[in-house]
Amino acid sequence: MDTFLYQELMKATEEELAILEGNQAVNKKIYTDLTSDFVIQSEKFLKDDLIMIRKHPRYIDFPRHSHDYIEMNYVFHGNFHQKVADKSITLKQGDILLLNQYIEHELAACEENDIVINFIIHPAFFDYILSNLSTGFIQSQMLYFLMNSIFDYSQKGEYLYYPVSNSDRIQDIMQQLLKEMMEESLLSKSKIKFLMGLLILELIEQQNQTNRSTQKSEQNAFLTEVFRYIEEHYQEANLQALAKCFNQTVYWISKQIKSLTNQNFKDLVQEKRLQVAKNLLVYSDLPMQAIAEEVGYENISYFYRLFKKKYGMTPKAYKMQLIKQD
Structure with a gap:
C-alpha cells in the first residue's frame, strides 16, 4: 500500500470534521436539491466533467438513496458494509462495486481506518468505451450492465461486485487513479479518463x-x-x-426487444445515433448536414427535431454553447 496515499486519505475532510463535531445527520444539501426522494445528483459533483473521484465520508450512516449517475465504490483500506437493494454486502480491502443509476443502497458508517473511494461517472463516459470494445467481450456481464445504464431501456437497478484484491494489475490502476485524484495536475482529468477505461477493460477480462x-x-x-x-x-x-441475424421473424424480434427493454427497436437506434451525433459536435468540425448523414439521417430537419427533443436545444445551439465554454 502506498504510504503517502494512506496518510493523505486518513486526514479528515470538512464533512467528516462536521460529523465528528456532533452533526450526526447527513447534510443532504451537499448531495441533492430534491426535497422528496434522496437521489444524489451528478451536477453537484461533475460540473462539466464526466468523472469525479472523492473520499466517502466516514463516521455516519447513509440512508437509502439512489443516484442519477453510475457509481463505483473502491475500498482502499478496511471494510465497507452496505445494503444494496435488499442484499447485505461487505466489501473488503481492494474490492470494487459498480452500481447503476437505478439501484438503491444504504451504507453503514465507516470507522476511522475504513477508507472508501467513490467514483462518480456520467453514463456518457462509457459510450466511447463501448464503441471500442472488441466482439470478444460482447457476452460479458459488464457490457450488459453498461448498455442498460446508457440506453436507459429497463430502468432496472443493477450492480456488479468484483472481489479483485488479489489482482495486482487492477490494484495498480486504482493506485494510479488515486494519485491523480490527489495531485490534480494539468493532465490529471485526461489521465483519469484513460485509466478508468483501462480499469473497465481489466474488469471485463477478469470476469471473462x-x-x-x-x-x-x-x-x-x-x-x-x-x-x-x-x-x-x-x-x-x-x-x-436484425431478424435475419437471428433467423426469426420481424414480429418476434420486435416483441422480444419491447418486452426486455420496454422500448422499441427504433428508439434504441435513435438513442445511439444521437449519442454519436453529440460526440461529433464535440470532437469534429463537420457541418451539421454531414453529421446528420453520418449518423443515418438524410432529412436534416428531422435530425434537428430529434436532437432538440433529446438534449433541449438544437445541434447548432449545443455547438455554440461548447464554443462559449472554451
Missing part, C-alpha cells in the same frame, strides 16, 4: 476468466447481440436485417 465456463442466460445473450448490431450498424440499422 472467472465465468468462462458459465453459460449466459438466453435473454442476456439476445440483448447483447441486439446491442452489438446497433453499435456496428446504427447508420442503416433495421429490423429486417
